[in-house]
Amino acid sequence: TQLLEQSPQFLSIQEGENLTVYCNSSSVFSSLQWYRQEPGEGPVLLVTVVTGGEVKKLKRLTFQFGDARKDSSLHITAAQPGDTGLYLCAGAHNTDKLIFGTGTRLQVFP
Amino acid sequence: ETGVTQTPRHLVMGMTNKKSLKCEQHLGHNAMYWYKQSAKKPLELMFVYNFKEQTENNSVPSRFSPECPNSSHLFLHLHTLQPEDSALYLCASSRNPSGYTFGSGTRLTVV
Numbered sequence: 071t072q073l074l075e076q077s078p079q080f081l082s083i084q085e086g087e088n089l090t091v092y093c094n095s096s097s098v099f100s101s102l103q104w105y106r107q108e109p110g111e112g113p114v115l116l117v118t119v120v121t122g123g124e125v126k127k128l129k130r131l132t133f134q135f136g137d138a139r140k141d142s143s144l145h146i147t148a149a150q151p152g153d154t155g156l157y158l159c160a161g162a163h164n165t166d167k168l169i170f171g172t173g174t175r176l177q178v179f180p
Numbered sequence: 181e182t183g184v185t186q187t188p189r190h191l192v193m194g195m196t197n198k199k200s201l202k203c204e205q206h207l208g209h210n211a212m213y214w215y216k217q218s219a220k221k222p223l224e225l226m227f228v229y230n231f232k233e234q235t236e237n238n239s240v241p242s243r244f245s246p247e248c249p250n251s252s253h254l255f256l257h258l259h260t261l262q263p264e265d266s267a268l269y270l271c272a273s274s275r276n277p278s279g280y281t282f283g284s285g286t287r288l289t290v291v
Contacts (some may be wrong), residue, residue: 112282
């Protein structure tokens with residue numbers, strides 16, 4: 071069974087702090103996506119990375135795909151309460167099927 | 181509004197009931213999916229439809245029965261469910277191989 075492990079599982083921080091979430095697998099993926107899910111809603115796509123070593127920035131969020139395309143990280147600078155949510159990574163293998171990670175639940179306190 | 185609409189948002193049903201979940205998208209996507217989200221578990225893929233044809237059944241019990249009458253609509257028919265089937269059921273669509281657009285989900289409670 072393919073597995074995407076995310077760490078940490080839970081993270082509680084103060085507004086203004088920086089944080090990094092990791093997504094690791096033993097499998098190679100053709101692409102990897104990050105989603106954020108808020109309570110009572112479905113996940114919302116944040117970014118897709120496809121090239122090993124690729125770095126993408128979305129305002130205060132920086133996403134990196136590992137060189138071997140087995141892992142990824144999400145770094146948030148100066149976290150805001152609005153960043154609170156469940157962060158999910160998901161890997162694809164050139165098919166229409168995504169494998170989702172175990173999730174990181176982030177709480178940012180004002 | 182995400183472009184993928186799921187109804188109902190909440191559903192409470194007895195173990196002997198029959199109910200259906202509905203998902204609708206008008207994004208022009210060719211693939212639609214059912215996922216189950218339970219507490220403390222990763223999102224579990226249940227079914228995949230591509231151009232109305234089922235391409236994946238991830239060992240889902242027969243008490244869950246999907247239906248895809250056209251590329252814009254997807255149903256999940258439920259019968260004789262168990263309390264452990266209580267979860268958030270998420271529908272998603274995509275235009276391969278792009279990212280998914282999810283609905284807001286149906287929170288199902290089986291009593």
